[in-house]
Amino acid sequence: MASFSMSGLGGSGLNIEDMIAQLSVAENKKLNPYLQKQSNYSGQTSSWGKISSALDAVKSNLTKLQDEGFNGVSIGTNKAFNATASKGAIPNSYSVEVEQLAKAHKVGTAAQANNDTQLGDGAGLRKVVISTGEGKPIEVELKDDETSLVQIAKKINAKNGDVTAAVMSAEGGKYQLVLTSKKTGEDGEISISVEGDDKLGKVLNYKQGSSEPISENSAREITPAKNAIISIDGTKMERSTNTITDAIEGITLELREVSEKDPDDATKFKPETLSVTADTSKVKSLIEEFVKVYNNYLNTAATASAYKEPEKGSGGQLAQMNPSNGALFGDGTLRRLTSEMKSAISGSYGDADDLLKSLGSIGISVKFEEAKPGEERSGTLGLLSIDSKKLDEALKNNPNDVEALFLGKGAGQSLKGALEDVFKNYLGDNDSIPKTEGTISTAIKGLKEQGSRVEKQISRMQERIQDSLDRSRKEFQRLDLAMTEMNNMSQQLQSALLGIMG
Template structure:
């Protein structure tokens, strides 16, 4: 029942506003619940703050793991994890270049002389695509590179459409379609196309094994011949079966788009911007954590009090991260490569200074973050620190469980007290109803006696 709500208001016999009186009494007895609710809200606010801290620290861990020189299983870094990566650039639209593992700084001159293409055969045509293409059972055998596919033709049943469907149902790199060229006769033409480029994947009709009349090699027009890509790299002629060439230059994949009259210049260089962007994200995630700690722990300068003011877990996270960032890594301080700590404890990142350091000694800078064979760098060490806080049994989870348990315990107390107040309110209401009844009876007796006295 809501506070102060009664079926009884002002008593007719007593003239007392019982509803207001009961409401005031219940309000006084409810005050301890307000204190319990405030304490519960405080625990919930702390729990919510820890939820946010955990998210931010997990984001920091992810950013640090991208530059710690290790894979998720702590094995040596793969090419995606490696910091000293490379990039490839082409100065021509005729050819594009990208890098993979094993790339080395170099410049190459590449000319595209011929693009790879697949076979396309066009049948001379039939009058009706829905008419049977053979009166008797037969077969059509198609060579696809070094393999062959046999298609069974049912006499009086298989149509040109049916044949195209059979070809498309094959588990092979080949497709078929029907084109109407508009001719008065034999206008419906079966077109067979190779799904792969290159001479090794050429498609042809096997005349020796084909028994389907009118579908021999001579009954098809080769509208496109299978060809290999022909390119010249640094004066060396190279042939490949596809327009994606990944084995000609170590660590570089070339995508051939068109024939070129002139050479394209392919430049493979160190991708320092990729390294810089990873470090920039790393610094941003550190500052997210430190800013959150500052906002929620309270500042000693302005005496502000945060949700987690004085919390030992928060203070520990802040101090351990700051201490790590002030230590030299591999004999190099972070300030030497562009990472400095401001008066507010946040990290500033001078990208120009960082790139200059990478240009001068990329291996040294890599070691600052990724470490070496026998020791971790700043990223790996930070990952270890963060794990102590965010792991399922870590400091944050322990505090979250404790705060949730405290909030739940208070809610249980509030629930019990609410039930007690409901009963208390009901008891007071009944007592006042009884009081009203007693007074009413007394008043009735008084009136009766007065009437009797007046009659004497």
């Protein structure tokens, strides 16, 4: 029997999912311009964030230099107290005796048989008022089922006032409520009064400053309030706290324990010597840190604005911008910022009679980058380096001039003053220009807004791409159906022809 065939007929053979996948790759290329913009805005935002942090580090260093650096002193170790120095401390020596530590006032109820028994008269609401010195009184309202020691303590502590309450064990398996002032010294003396419940008042009432209980069953003093008593160079003084900040200018005393008794006279205390000596090591370390954070700013700015040779095009195409360029390459704002920073660093400051007026005069100079033949330069220009020996000599022989150079004196200009103008404009760190309105914050805000718009464009484009793919899928499905029907018809014709020829 003769045979007859029609090539290509026998089912559509279309791989719709493969065809859709190929179309999806092609369609998604439409997103590339938007994705590139999104990446650019994100990179610029990140770079400005790093520059802001680097600039803020310079600002913070100068603030620390002013608060701590040129007031640098070292303090010896003492047993009865710990001393720390801040701005205003000057080298000196003091004789200190700690005669008494400040203690917090404690008041407790008489012992009660149970800690959960209601102690009120059951006549409705009553109020407990607790005062500590001149502090704001604590007012606690108690219901009939809230007059046990446990409930009273819970209600007092919920107020988070100037006293804490705790139920403690007492002799004979009994319990007592103990109130402790959060303030040490006589300023924290406790008084308690109950309004609207005489029965509970007999348990809780306590008069401030009373060393004896009103009656056998009323509250009594457990620990008296005591002020700290110290003597400095023979001058005695009392304070309500063991942290004393106003006895010696620039010195904070943390009292630890009462001084030892004088071995030769038990009625006297043995004094300890508080030694405050000049220390230039701290100011030097802060100046070294200044150089470090300033150089870090320059490196950060150089990375953000880096330029690389364009990539050569292939097949006669034009050269393309190098993707390794910094995110802020060509940004005029960053160029101005760096220029203003370098201008401030190279300025001359202080008064006319000062010997040291520039960073170079104290051993801080611009280091020029050296690169061997064939090596690529970093692109960071204007880095600072320190001549440590020259800086030591300046701090030793002319500390006031060095301070005037950095911080100024009188009406004289200073490095800090010049840089503060930069910080004000770019960081927005004062009242006239809020931080949110500084140049950098404004730039970041604009970039985020543009990024948000691009994100919406990407979303709309993705929707259009998906709609296009859905339409293509339906067209392919219709084509597949049509080809299948044609194949079926071809098979029927082929069968008919074979029947005729057979």
